[in-house]
Amino acid sequence: MTQRARLIYNPTSGNEGMKRYVADILDVMEQAGYESSAYQTTPEPFSAKKEASRATLDGFDLIVAAGGDGTINEVVNGIAPHRHRPKMAIIPAGTTNDYARALAIPREDPVAAAKVILAGQTLRMDIGKANKHYFMNIAAGGLLTELTYGVPSEFKSIFGYFAYVMKGAEMLPAIKQFPIHLEYDDGVYDGPASMFLLAMTNSIGGFEQIVPDSSLGDGKFSLIVVKTAKLPEYLVLMGKVLNGGRHVDDPNIIYTKTQNLVVTREDGEELKINLDGDYGGSAPMTFQNLRQHIEMYANVSEIPDGNIADDAAQQDYLQEVETISESDINGDGKIGK
Numbered sequence: 380m381t382q383r384a385r386l387i388y389n390p391t392s393g394n395e396g397m398k399r400y401v402a403d404i405l406d407v408m409e410q411a412g413y414e415s416s417a418y419q420t421t422p423e424p425f426s427a428k429k430e431a432s433r434a435t436l437d438g439f440d441l442i443v444a445a446g447g448d449g450t451i452n453e454v455v456n457g458i459a460p461h462r463h464r465p466k467m468a469i470i471p472a473g474t475t476n477d478y479a480r481a482l483a484i485p486r487e488d489p490v491a492a493a494k495v496i497l498a499g500q501t502l503r504m505d506i507g508k509a510n511k512h513y514f515m516n517i518a519a520g521g522l523l524t525e526l527t528y529g530v531p532s533e534f535k536s537i538f539g540y541f542a543y544v545m546k547g548a549e550m551l552p553a554i555k556q557f558p559i560h561l562e563y564d565d566g567v568y569d570g571p572a573s574m575f576l577l578a579m580t581n582s583i584g585g586f587e588q589i590v591p592d593s594s595l596g597d598g599k600f601s602l603i604v605v606k607t608a609k610l611p612e613y614l615v616l617m618g619k620v621l622n623g624g625r626h627v628d629d630p631n632i633i634y635t636k637t638q639n640l641v642v643t644r645e646d647g648e649e650l651k652i653n654l655d656g657d658y659g660g661s662a663p664m665t666f667q668n669l670r671q672h673i674e675m676y677a678n679v680s681e682i683p684d685g686n687i688a689d690d691a692a693q694q695d696y697l698q699e700v701e702t703i704s705e706s707d708i709n710g711d712g713k714i715g716k
């Protein structure tokens with residue numbers, strides 16, 4: 380039976396330019412063998428999530444999310460709760476596009492991004508669960524991340540803000556410590572912290588060094604806890620991030636891999652949690668890594684081998700590799716020249 384694909388696109392993402400590419404993107408999806416249709420998101424909250432959920436229940440085989448990381452996060456939230464989940468493809472049109480960067484998908488040209496589907500390479504990507512919400516790239520808490528709520532979209536990404544901070548250091552005096560209780564796979568931390576991050580890729584506002592050893596599809600979060608709130612120590616840490624990810628050994632940092640995490644703020648104050656750049660609820664929060672939960676088209680050959688878990692690259696890609704080796708088979712059926 381012909382496979383069906385649904386394009387869910389946000390007409391307001393980026394420079395509101397997505398609309399004019401829709402016909403060409405649908406054409407690429409058809410070339411890839413999918414019977415294709417499109418849905419334009421609306422100003423109504425969570426329209427992308429609702430449509431992704433509906434299309435999943437309707438049995439669509441592929442959902443293509445075109446928009447900023449906010450739209451991609453909504454589509455992930457529409458798909459992730461279901462037992463039978465379609466594949467996803469990403470067409471970036473936001474301001475930061477961290478997730479597309481992680482999947483090595485072109486970020487300037489939406490049609491080129493769609494053509495990643497034609498190459499047929501996919502990765503089974505981990506998805507994070509945070510209480511009842513899902514996220515695909517990053518969860519974070521702490522004052523620096525709270526500053527991102529209610530700011531203009533160009534500063535919406537936590538680490539767009541982080542970059543801003545690194546340039547101007549204007550926000551650093553605002554960093555405060557709070558008492559936190561963390562339970563993760565290898566331990567418990569009770570003590571002061573100024574922020575924590577849970578990352579699933581190494582694509583965080585363009586800083587690949589924040590998570591120097593991420594492995595897509597390994598079923599583990601990279602947990603980073605910054606204990607200090609002292610300005611000079613923050614500057615040292617930022618220097619170490621830029622200097623090849625050496626912050627991971629700093630005594631002011633906890634850096635570990637974990638599948639599960641429980642976060643509680645111990646002084647009774649609210650700790651807002653940011654999921655993929657937007658407010659996603661407050662602590663106490665339980666996080667779980669859903670290993671290889673959604674299969675996504677990716678430019679796998681452009682991602683360094685060391686950044687992909689051994690069993691995350693999927694069928695189409697592997698078939699392509701097998702096809703190449705079949706051409707090496709001799710007339711006598713043996714492999715080799």
Ligand SMILES: Nc1ncnc2c1ncn2[C@@H]1O[C@H](COP(=O)(O)OP(=O)(O)OP(=O)(O)O)[C@@H](O)[C@H]1O
Binds near residue numbers: 532
């Ligand atoms: N037709 C529409 N009109 C107005 N707002 C919309 C419409 N469709 C979606 N939205 C809103 O767009 C927001 C998501 O934007 P998205 O994150 O995809 O793009 P962006 O803000 O340009 O990207 P980035 O987060 O990278 O800056 C959601 O709040 C959603 O409700």
